[in-house]
Amino acid sequence: MAPVEEVVTVAVHVAEAAANLHTAVRGTGGPDVTASARYVERRSWIAEYFDRTAAHHWKALTSDAKVSRVRATVRAGRDRMRRTLLAALPVDLSGQRVLDAGCGTGVLAMDLARRGAQVTAIDLSPTLVAHARETAAASGVPGIDFQDGDMLAAGLGEFEWVVGMDSLIHYDVAEMVGALETLAPRVSRGIVFTVAPKTWLLSVMWTVGRLFPRHDRAPSIVPVDAADLERRVALSTALAGWRIVGKTKVEQGFYRSQAIVLLRDAARGSA
Numbered sequence: 001m002a003p004v005e006e007v008v009t010v011a012v013h014v015a016e017a018a019a020n021l022h023t024a025v026r027g028t029g030g031p032d033v034t035a036s037a038r039y040v041e042r043r044s045w046i047a048e049y050f051d052r053t054a055a056h057h058w059k060a061l062t063s064d065a066k067v068s069r070v071r072a073t074v075r076a077g078r079d080r081m082r083r084t085l086l087a088a089l090p091v092d093l094s095g096q097r098v099l100d101a102g103c104g105t106g107v108l109a110m111d112l113a114r115r116g117a118q119v120t121a122i123d124l125s126p127t128l129v130a131h132a133r134e135t136a137a138a139s140g141v142p143g144i145d146f147q148d149g150d151m152l153a154a155g156l157g158e159f160e161w162v163v164g165m166d167s168l169i170h171y172d173v174a175e176m177v178g179a180l181e182t183l184a185p186r187v188s189r190g191i192v193f194t195v196a197p198k199t200w201l202l203s204v205m206w207t208v209g210r211l212f213p214r215h216d217r218a219p220s221i222v223p224v225d226a227a228d229l230e231r232r233v234a235l236s237t238a239l240a241g242w243r244i245v246g247k248t249k250v251e252q253g254f255y256r257s258q259a260i261v262l263l264r265d266a267a268r269g270s271a
């Protein structure tokens, strides 16, 4: 495919994906979590999308396989973002429990395990989790407990850190804050995750995307204004004692994402 065609295809794909913000409910089953109906609705679409439509694409994007020039910029941007998230955590994670929330093919989980963390890596897509488990075994990376299910499931236990790379980007800001409120009581140090920054391009795509027909849509990326997120976190009683201390944008080609570092007050200065 020519580069221009590829750009258009990706743009249309993102616009179609953006069309999904208000879509019908389809059950996912999955573990029991206390969550809003909207969260459950989104989760259902995300599970189906990543387990069926997008599994092949994610395996390719997160490997060394040859991809188009446009997707190569996304891969490079994501590599930078992964390094950005890792830089927010202690270099030595020996003995620390880390939840990779929405682990996909497990690349970040493996980096965390290489730093000595006891990693629980969970994703809604059993297909991606099985692939991640195989990749970790083939790479000789031990110490990762891969599970398929919901990142908010209470049964996952307690952690020093939670990381969520490009997994909360599929939820709107209210659902995102709800997810942080659910996770926070189980986390002693910090939650490091990404949001899709509210840029004009993503906002236009989101608006255009809503015009597309409802069938066969992928879950949207929902643009979030980091300042709005920060205000909501500051106002949340469930997040009292937590503070956003870092917001780093990574922009490369078609990849636009922003790392958010949310720390417990007691953990600040010791990361």
Ligand SMILES: C[S@@+](CC[C@H](N)C(=O)[O-])C[C@H]1O[C@@H](n2cnc3c(N)ncnc32)[C@H](O)[C@@H]1O
Pocket (backbone or CB within 6 Å): 043, 046, 047, 050, 062, 101, 102, 103, 104, 105, 106, 107, 122, 123, 124, 125, 128, 149, 150, 151, 152, 164, 165, 166, 167, 168, 170
């Ligand atoms: C864009 S992919 C990113 C995957 C991986 N973190 C990475 O950066 O390569 C988003 C992933 O988040 C997962 N996800 C979204 N919501 C989730 C939830 N509530 N529980 C578990 N996984 C979730 C999706 O299934 C999908 O694999």
